[in-house]
């Protein structure tokens with residue numbers, strides 16, 4: 001008798017458990033002191049996540065001794081691959097000169113300068129410790145400068161751990177006065193702000209919804225938000241925490257649309273803890289401490305010497321505009337190859353994304369809106385994830401992939417072989433799951 005999706009997933013979880021007893025024991029032990037045994041919720045998946053002991057280049061090794069080709073690369077923070085030699089040298093060099101001066105160090109200006117030269121939106125920039133904080137500070141800037149409070153955000157977007165616009169996360173958010181737009185739907189979004197009393201302080205948008213399914217923005221949608229900001233005096237902020245890697249000048253460069261401000265982070269710290277926000281000089285001027293009315297922006301580790309050195313080396317010497325432009329092409333090609341495999345095997349799965357960042361959706365409908373994430377059957381996604389892990393491919397449990405520049409054609413081939421094998425074995429179940437989700441969607445309509 002053929003097994004159902006639920007039964008097949010159950011077996012995959014049992015196999016995973018028998019392969020990874022040391023990870024299980026480590027997570028069980030950690031649960032004594034860390035809720036759920038970890039300190040970063042996104043890393044959790046049933047039955048328990050892997051625990052790693054080391055990584056090098058494009059490979060991760062777990063504590064049970066299994067090697068995985070790393071196709072997650074820490075949700076895009078690991079752009080350079082593990083233990084990149086120049087970055088390691090920069091970190092060691094920085095440490096040799098001492099940690100935490102409690103004063104200004106020489107790499108801050110240099111890193112700021114490369115960022116300002118790279119991204120059209122940035123005339124002035126300030127550093128933070130995370131992308132979350134970068135968005136908080138960008139919103140602060142907009143609220144202070146405009147004297148308004150309302151912030152237009154996109155439903156289902158993730159802009160950080162306290163700005164997560166899924167309905168389930170409402171209570172974890174900082175108490176902003178949000179107005180909800182619909183990504184890629186200008187008419188609905190403009191309708192949402194039509195009766196905004198007192199006007200909008202900011203429009204915060206990703207150019208590709210990352211956690212929302214790697215859905216690229218339509219250019220007219222972004223242009224519409226640019227026009228809306230110009231009409232209303234709101235500050236247009238692009239969250240480029242993930243997308244700043246796309247091309248020689250970030251996603252804003254690819255679209256040819258310049259926001260008033262941008263937030264960024266992740267790989268730009270070279271592997272160190274990092275975030276940055278910046279934009280038009282007149283907006284950022286509020287942080288000039290020479291001014292009597294300067295706005296305070298603190299942060300003990302804003303200029304930490306390790307991140308400043310690693311980030312500078314990464315962006316100036318390794319991820320040059322030429323490398324970034326080429327990497328966009330490499331990622332697009334890889335995604336198209338995966339989709340060709342799925343089409344050839346007639347399996348309802350598709351990789352959606354831009355360049356080196358993508359999410360697998362388990363249906364064949366064109367993906368433009370974040371609510372379409374709900375069309376992917378959760379068990380199909382979970383089975384896909386465990387089946388890829390079994391084949392030595394590491395990716396996020398939400399079927400999210402981001403590439404690093406350390407990855408080789410051999411790594412890409414290994415992914416394609418594993419992907420094809422998983423579709424051969426589980427394709428029928430994936431197709432049935434996609435059909436079931438389509439039927440239940442129609443029933444809801």
Ligand SMILES: Cc1ncc(COP(=O)(O)O)c(C=O)c1O
Nearest residue numbers: 130131132158159160210241265
């Ligand atoms: C689009 C986007 N914005 C902001 C953040 C928050 O960045 P961080 O995790 O560094 O706080 C993330 C993190 O995944 C993100 O994907």
